[in-house]
Amino acid sequence: MKKYVIIVAGGFGTRMNNSVPKQFLLLAGKPVLFHTINAFFSYNNEISIILVLPSSQISKWKELCDENHLTIPHNIVEGGETRFHSVKNGLKSIEEAGLIAIHDGVRPLVSNETISRVYNTAEKLGTAIPVLSVNDSIREISNKTNKSVNRNNLKIVQTPQCFKSEIINKAYQQSYNEMFTDDATVVEKTGEEIFLVDGNNENIKITTAIDLLIAENLIQQLTN
């Protein structure tokens, strides 16, 4: 089946106290987004890459591609008001059927194995998302009280989240709902089962300056 990835890069960098959007910050000398795009291209150089960017960032991104000699082919699509609307715009740009992964632009350290697992499982079962175990003690609040929950039953969700195109397209015909925290929650609402695969620990979401520093050190470890 034809493979697509929609890379969603919507942030404006406010949490970073930085005027540069976090997906454009340098990691090991290249923009974060360069690493993200490269991860998918390295997995499969025939993959169709769709990058969703706020309209205000498109010209800057093109400049960065020129400066950094980024020649990996990708289509740029304008983002929407929320992540939900951005993904929807990305989906509209895809015409043929296939497997569509949706990935956070600020997760540059997704492994080849994680990418491979989500496409392979979605091809067989229709849906696949990467998850990790929970190491912290967790409590659940209900009414005015709270109780411990068995963390062995909880999983932390990452991206890329991968779906057969008919499943994800149908899901995104729903109206926006604030309970949609990721693509799996959008798809789940249509009654589809979500299949879980292993993620990778390094696949962190870069949202603060400390995260960028962690990513910098993870890259050094991974390339040593």
Place this chain on the structure above:
Amino acid sequence: MKKYVIIVAGGFGTRMNNSVPKQFLLLAGKPVLFHTINAFFSYNNEISIILVLPSSQISKWKELCDENHLTIPHNIVEGGETRFHSVKNGLKSIEEAGLIAIHDGVRPLVSNETISRVYNTAEKLGTAIPVLSVNDSIREISNKTNKSVNRNNLKIVQTPQCFKSEIINKAYQQSYNEMFTDDATVVEKTGEEIFLVDGNNENIKITTAIDLLIAENLIQQLTN
């Protein structure tokens, strides 16, 4: 009420691929445990500090105290087989009634405000533990399926966890149970309500080399 803190430092450093136990590794030039002990001493210099260490590490710790001129008074107690048994040994060493906080030795960046909140709330209500919000999407596994859970109802639990001495002493008379992932789960089992206060983001648990690096950078930010 008289204040105690039991600092539990049981790790052997295996996850760190390092023969030095993680609580002895250097952070900003001083052993991690030095920072942890200092956090409580800075909060209140009359606090009674009980450090629980594996018997094999006690002489090394004493050497480190001499080398680093650590003069903060603290009592050393020998650890047990699991964290539960180590805390129990720490509790046995306390004779007077009071407020007893229990803290992970490898959380050196607990803030003065977090420490203050747990003692103040436990003094009023009997129990207090610090918690943080969950930022990731979370799924819950049940039988062979899984579903999204509302992360707004979940909290990540930190230490120090603080209790009136009669409450924590009674709780630790129970037999060990593998569901005891922290002191709150031990106390909850006796029917006591657990009260939540805000933790602090920097109060991370140092269990990997990357965590140590994050802590190093957090210290630089906090002291700038």
